[in-house]
Amino acid sequence: MKPRVVRTSELGKYIKANREKKGWSQDKLASKVGLTQQYLSDLELGKRNFSNDVLLLIAVSLDTTPSEYWLKFEQEVLPDIKKNLKEQE
Numbered sequence: 001m002k003p004r005v006v007r008t009s010e011l012g013k014y015i016k017a018n019r020e021k022k023g024w025s026q027d028k029l030a031s032k033v034g035l036t037q038q039y040l041s042d043l044e045l046g047k048r049n050f051s052n053d054v055l056l057l058i059a060v061s062l063d064t065t066p067s068e069y070w071l072k073f074e075q076e077v078l079p080d081i082k083k084n085l086k087e088q089e
Contacts, residue, residue, distance in 0.1 A: 006020055008046060008049055008050060008073075009045065009046020010046075010072075010073055010076065010077045011028060011055070011069050011070075011073060012044040012045060012046050013044070013070050014045050014046040014072055014073075015043065015044055015062070015069070018064060019044075019062060019064045020028065026040050026041055026044070029058065029061060029062070032061045033054070033057045033058055033061055034057070035054070043058075052066075055069070
């Protein structure tokens with residue numbers, strides 16, 4: 001059975017919004033976290049998945065917490081995922 005893809009690209013959108021709110025470029029945040037600008041861009045666009053370590057470093061660099069991003073995800077995205085799973089049963 002193939003695992004379902006969870007829309008973690010939403011996390012990337014939240015990170016991008018926080019980064020832009022601080023007036024930071026991708027280069028600045030990537031440098032603070034120890035990533036390349038391209039890797040950060042891929043995360044923000046949902047082309048790559050987050051590791052716990054990377055999400056933690058990004059959140060701390062942006063003066064927030066990973067749980068803040070996950071809470072937003074749970075409120076905005078999870079209901080649709082649950083609905084789609086029920087429809088597929």
